[in-house]
Amino acid sequence: MNLETLCNTNLPLDQIDAVNNALKMCSQRIKKRSVEVEVIVSPTQKIQGTLEEMVHIFINLINNAIDAYEDNNKLGLLLSFRSYENKDNLIIEMQDNAGGIMQTNLSKIFNPYFSTKGSKHGTGIGLYIVERTIREYFNGEISVSNINNGALFSISVPKVI
Ligand SMILES: Nc1ncnc2c1ncn2[C@@H]1O[C@H](COP(=O)(O)OP(=O)(O)OP(=O)(O)O)[C@@H](O)[C@H]1O
Numbered sequence: 001m002n003l004e005t006l007c008n009t010n011l012p013l014d015q016i017d018a019v020n021n022a023l024k025m026c027s028q029r030i031k032k033r034s035v036e037v038e039v040i041v042s043p044t045q046k047i048q049g050t051l052e053e054m055v056h057i058f059i060n061l062i063n064n065a066i067d068a069y070e071d072n073n074k075l076g077l078l079l080s081f082r083s084y085e086n087k088d089n090l091i092i093e094m095q096d097n098a099g100g101i102m103q104t105n106l107s108k109i110f111n112p113y114f115s116t117k118g119s120k121h122g123t124g125i126g127l128y129i130v131e132r133t134i135r136e137y138f139n140g141e142i143s144v145s146n147i148n149n150g151a152l153f154s155i156s157v158p159k160v161i
């Protein structure tokens with residue numbers, strides 16, 4: 001193994017590895033609850049960047065979905081990961097069914113210190129860092145919408161050609 005592989009900086013990374021590693025890191029929280037996970041992500045399409053950064057992004061999204069699910073106290077949480085591509089970009093989505101985000105908050109959730117969890121449970125810094133990381137490290141963008149009683153986060157990054 002050479003030093004470049006060891007450091008894993010800015011190499012083409014498999015998006016499926018990022019999703020799977022993040023799910024592993026959150027496995028304690030996932031196992032404790034009734035969480036169904038669906039991963040329909042291209043096993044071959046690569047992203048230019050650092051694996052750890054992308055894992056960190058998904059950890060934030062997963063933890064937020066579990067938090068929202070606990071707040072709503074629903075019967076089963078479904079986390080659904082999908083990817084597709086257009087001409088220039090790879091789009092990776094994570095959708096949950098945890099109740100979604102209040103319409104008036106949709107434009108605020110990427111702001112620093114915006115949280116609906118109270119200071120004991122949330123600092124409001126998570127999605128701020130996520131948005132910045134995607135923009136600065138991956139040259140991409142993230143957007144959010146509500147769909148089917150849940151939130152849909154969509155990450156768009158340039159394709160590795
Ligand atoms: N999947 C989701 N479903 C519903 N609301 C969400 C979801 N993800 C984020 N939010 C909302 O966006 C807010 C901001 O999220 P963010 O991750 O930035 O901060 P936080 O989770 O409150 O705190 P932390 O800094 O610990 O992550 C949350 O407080 C919550 O109101």
Ligand SMILES: [Mg+2]
Pocket residue numbers: 060063064122126127
């Ligand atoms: Mg958070």
